[in-house]
Amino acid sequence: MNLEWDEDNIEHIGEHDVDPEEVSEVLQGQTMRKLKPIPQFKSEKEEADFWASHDTTEYVDWNTAEVIAPGTFLPSPHCSIDGSLLLSRYVDLEVAHGTVVVRNLRQLYCRHGHPRETRLAPEAEERVRIFEALALAMEPEAKPRKKAKRAPARVAVAERPAT
Ligand SMILES: [Zn+2]
Numbered sequence: 001m002n003l004e005w006d007e008d009n010i011e012h013i014g015e016h017d018v019d020p021e022e023v024s025e026v027l028q029g030q031t032m033r034k035l036k037p038i039p040q041f042k043s044e045k046e047e048a049d050f051w052a053s054h055d056t057t058e059y060v061d062w063n064t065a066e067v068i069a070p071g072t073f074l075p076s077p078h079c080s081i082d083g084s085l086l087l088s089r090y091v092d093l094e095v096a097h098g099t100v101v102v103r104n105l106r107q108l109y110c111r112h113g114h115p116r117e118t119r120l121a122p123e124a125e126e127r128v129r130i131f132e133a134l135a136l137a138m139e140p141e142a143k144p145r146k147k148a149k150r151a152p153a154r155v156a157v158a159e160r161p162a163t
Pocket residue numbers: 079080081082083084110111112113114117
């Protein structure tokens with residue numbers, strides 16, 4: 001996708017509560033060098049051990065990663081049904097009525113297959129929000145349509161074998 005910012009679409013983006021700078025950052029992240037896939041962790045300990053022995057810059061693009069104040073720990077998401085730690089996988093998702101495919105979105109899911117626990121991770125939600133606003137801005141003539149529900153059938157899952 002090629003982006004050109006003119007006053008019109010910047011103004012339009014503004015209506016969607018998205019900062020143009022934020023958009024270009026996300027777009028850069030999208031086209032950045034390929035990062036190694038983050039393995040699926042079976043436990044928080046396994047995850048901690050992994051990060052203690054690997055260089056995070058090979059896995060995480062810190063230019064687009066969100067910075068959290070030191071001492072702030074996000075609670076690990078757990079399944080509300082069986083209490084197990086939710087796992088992460090990466091999916092490509094069509095957004096904005098199929099006009100944009102956003103790649104490598106982190107999706108949380110329950111290892112026991114409880115479908116209602118399947119959801120995008122917060123930072124992935126944020127990227128989707130930006131791309132949807134962006135797509136709308138790219139077609140300013142389009143009439144506002146009812147927001148389509150994201151159907152699970154359109155999700156291409158690139159699942160890796162558990163390590
Ligand atoms: Zn579950």
